[in-house]
Amino acid sequence: MRTSYRTLLLVLWVLALGACATPRFPTEQIALDVTPGQAKADMSRLEGTRVxxxxxxxxxxxxEDSTRLEILAYPLDGDQRPDLEEPPQGRFLALExxxxxxxxxxxxxxxxxxGRLTGLREGMIGEAAYSYPVVEVVDIQLWKEDRGSAPGSNFRFGIGVIFGG
Structure with missing residues (x-):
């Protein structure tokens, strides 16, 4: 009986950890190798591409009817979260x-x-002109500020012990 209980706990723990690492966005028909810098350099070919x-x-x-985010791009890690340990890949605009x-x-x-690349938009970074690749957002994930957890993965395990005197 005790062994089956431990086995069940181990299976549940492994499933919980696996759920935390599951990417949120499906990647079918998405050009995962296209960076903002590449899109900026070759928008005529890449316009309409899903990224x-x-x-x-x-x-x-x-x-009036949308929100524009200016984003400094980083490569994504295995959880599809920006990997801030890597060098940035340029800037882009996301239109929601x-x-x-x-x-x-x-x-x-x-x-x-x-989302889908819809072209370039001219703008400024300080006093320098900049061409931003524009992404029309299909789906968006705002990450929790706590780098230690994926969205919705507040899984904690602890044992409470109280000693009285």
Whole structure:
């Protein structure tokens, strides 16, 4: 009886860990090898391509019927979260139809977006002109600020012991 209980706990623990590492975005029909820098250099060929990009939010602006996020791109790790230990890959704009709360989508927050490249938009970084690849967002993930957990994975295990005197 005790062995089957331990086996059940081990199986549940392994399943819980596996669920935490499952990528959120499906990758079928997505060009995983295209970076913002490549899109910027070859937009005429890549326009309409589905991409999966992530990074840190530099700026968030609500428009009349959409929200624009300026994102400093980083490669994604195995959980599809931006890997800030790697060099950045340029900047891009993510356009989300509708309203996103810019207090939540604040500068410095990590985000991953899946969407379609719709062209380039000219802008400025400080006093320098910059061409931003634009992604029309299909799906978006705002990551928790705690780097130790994936979204929805607040799995903790502990044993409480109280000693009285």
């Amino acid at each position: 999966l990009w992530g990074g840190t939010i530099v700026n968030a602006t609500n428009k 139809e509708g309203y996103l709360e810019t207090a939540s989508y604040a500068p410095g927050r990590e985000v991953t977006v899946s």
